[in-house]
Amino acid sequence: MPVLNEEGYLERAVRTILAQDYAGEKEIVLALGPSRDRSSDIARGLAAEDARVRLVDNPERHIPIGLNRAIEASSHPVVIRVDAHSELTTDYTRAGIAALRAHDAVNVGGVMRAAGRKPVQRAIARGYNSPFGLGGGAYHGDGTAGPAESAYLGIFRRAAIEAVGGYDPGILRGEDWELNLRIRRAGGTVWFDPALGVTYWPRGSFRDLSRQFLATGTWRAVLVRRYRGANPWRFFAPGALVVALAASAGVGALQLIGVLPRRSPWSLLHLASAGYAAGIGFAVTRLSDPPQRGPRDRALSGAALITMHVSWGAGFLRGILFGGGRTVDTSRA
CATH class of the missing domain: 3.90.550.10 (Spore Coat Polysaccharide Biosynthesis Protein SpsA; Chain A)
Structure with a gap:
């Protein structure tokens, strides 16, 4: 141990x-x-x-x-x-x-x-x-x-x-x-x-969870770089999610300041954000272990899922680009 x-x-x-x-x-x-x-x-x-x-x-x-x-x-x-x-x-x-x-x-x-x-x-x-x-x-x-x-x-x-x-x-x-x-x-x-x-x-906190999953995603990317096809496809999903959400946010910002029109083919990228939000909403209704007791628990469950996905995905992208370096799980520090 x-x-x-x-x-x-x-x-x-x-x-x-x-x-x-x-x-x-x-x-x-x-x-x-x-x-x-x-x-x-x-x-x-x-x-x-x-x-x-x-x-x-x-x-x-x-x-x-x-x-x-x-x-x-x-x-x-x-x-x-x-x-x-x-x-x-x-x-x-x-x-x-x-x-x-x-x-x-x-x-x-x-x-x-x-x-x-x-x-x-x-x-x-x-x-x-x-x-x-x-x-x-x-x-x-x-x-x-x-x-x-x-x-x-x-x-x-x-x-x-x-x-x-x-x-x-x-x-x-x-x-x-x-x-x-x-x-x-x-x-x-x-x-x-x-x-x-x-x-x-x-x-026990979203801050520590985010630190843990950022490190986990980073080192998973190191393993992908080393072992490539030996990694299951599911390990690539969080990184793809972060790319899609970032693209949607970027297009939204450009539309907000008028660089891009509100109605343009780029708006299709917002389907990623909308689809993910709907997916989180559906997932929260399916979580039951430990049991959820009311709206606060459901909101916390949604926050936990989002923290897991986004932190892991951001770490994965960092690891793909830069390797593991000195990345450690600072949630244990």
């Missing part, structure tokens, strides 16, 4: 891991970044309380580097990649290892079920739990068991990670998808099992 500024979630996440009903030996290795809150103190307290909790330093703070260090410090033939913002169901390890064996897979993952404690976080969770928010990846819905392109919080055979050289330290977002692509290209099976469930606590 990589850890950076997670004092509100860390202890609960670790305790759900220690409470797994798996009968075999287990340990949890926390890769501690330079947190500005009490995360490191909490981690040290957990390690002092339970010898199964071990600590390694991750001064660079980046997730893939921390994961590699934690994996290197671990000692068992199965590695489960976990997150401080997540809580595993009690049977997660037991059921996941059974699925590894049953399907001769090298990585197994389940459903990421986002949840929220306050109205904005619950609205963001609704976006995560809906194909209207994140585009319908298998682990964002119940789906059907079978081979998958990636896995959320994968349950890996250690040998498969080592065979492909671990996480790429140069990929700062999308590192799980990239690792799973290399594993699949090496002949390994990545398996999705909807019986596995994880509660995920997303960012």
